[in-house]
Amino acid sequence: GQQVMQIPQYQHVQEGEDFTTYCNSSTTLSNIQWYKQRPGGHPVFLIQLVKSGEVKKQKRLTFQFGEAKKNSSLHITATQTTDVGTYFCAGNSGAGSYQLTFGKGTKLSVIP
Amino acid sequence: EAQVTQNPRYLITVTGKKLTVTCSQNMNHEYMSWYRQDPGLGLRQIYYSMNVEVTDKGDVPEGYKVSRKEKRNFPLILESPSPNQTSLYFCASASGINTDTQYFGPGTRLTVL
Numbered sequence: 001g002q003q004v005m006q007i008p009q010y011q012h013v014q015e016g017e018d019f020t021t022y023c024n025s026s027t028t029l030s031n032i033q034w035y036k037q038r039p040g041g042h043p044v045f046l047i048q049l050v051k052s053g054e055v056k057k058q059k060r061l062t063f064q065f066g067e068a069k070k071n072s073s074l075h076i077t078a079t080q081t082t083d084v085g086t087y088f089c090a091g092n093s094g095a096g097s098y099q100l101t102f103g104k105g106t107k108l109s110v111i112p
Numbered sequence: 113e114a115q116v117t118q119n120p121r122y123l124i125t126v127t128g129k130k131l132t133v134t135c136s137q138n139m140n141h142e143y144m145s146w147y148r149q150d151p152g153l154g155l156r157q158i159y160y161s162m163n164v165e166v167t168d169k170g171d172v173p174e175g176y177k178v179s180r181k182e183k184r185n186f187p188l189i190l191e192s193p194s195p196n197q198t199s200l201y202f203c204a205s206a207s208g209i210n211t212d213t214q215y216f217g218p219g220t221r222l223t224v225l
Binding site: 001006033042043044045048088090098099100101102103104105 | 143145147152153154155156157160162168170171202204206213214215216217218219
């Protein structure tokens with residue numbers, strides 16, 4: 001079945017440093033979604049990417065979808081303590097299915 | 113307020129005692145889904161439903177049942193719970209296929225002794 005690998009598993013950064021997490025799918029995706037989960041909370045939807053090579057920005061967050069629609073990245077510029085949490089990608093293979101396969105997540109710690 | 117609600121939020125039970133975790137959404141969403149979250153394994157989809165009376169298996173459906181008799185409700189049923197079903201469970205909903213926002217419920221922490 002479809003697999004989504006996400007790296008790194010953990011990332012510790014100094015406040016103000018940049019952060020990037022990467023996702024790679026074993027199959028071509030119809031779309032990829034990104035979520036953030038704060039400690040003790042539930043996943044919160046951040047964005048969905050659909051088009052090959054798509055780049056979307058949300059303030060300090062930049063999301064990219066690879067040309068082959070098999071990989072994606074989330075980049076945070078100048079991290080803040082409010083960015084702390086686990087970031088997940090989730091891939092959908094499409095073909096009329098809404099089966100979502102999540103990566104295992106990247107846990108971000110920000111040192112003030 | 114648009115929301116997904118789950119009940120109970122916490123549950124401790126014993127092996128083999130049937131239980132149901134309820135999920136309800138007030139956004140008239142067609143799509144609903146159940147996930148379990150385990151340390152080191154991330155979120156894994158159990159079942160999902162595209163509409164009333166339409167359900168499909170996710171990645172880890174074994175040991176679970178679901179039903180979708182009404183649009184707003186999507187209960188998760190464990191007929192004979194086992195300790196390996198101890199987990200944090202999330203219900204989620206979205207307006208349809210390939211739509212943007214999937215809303216998650218607050219989670220149900222289940223312990224099976």
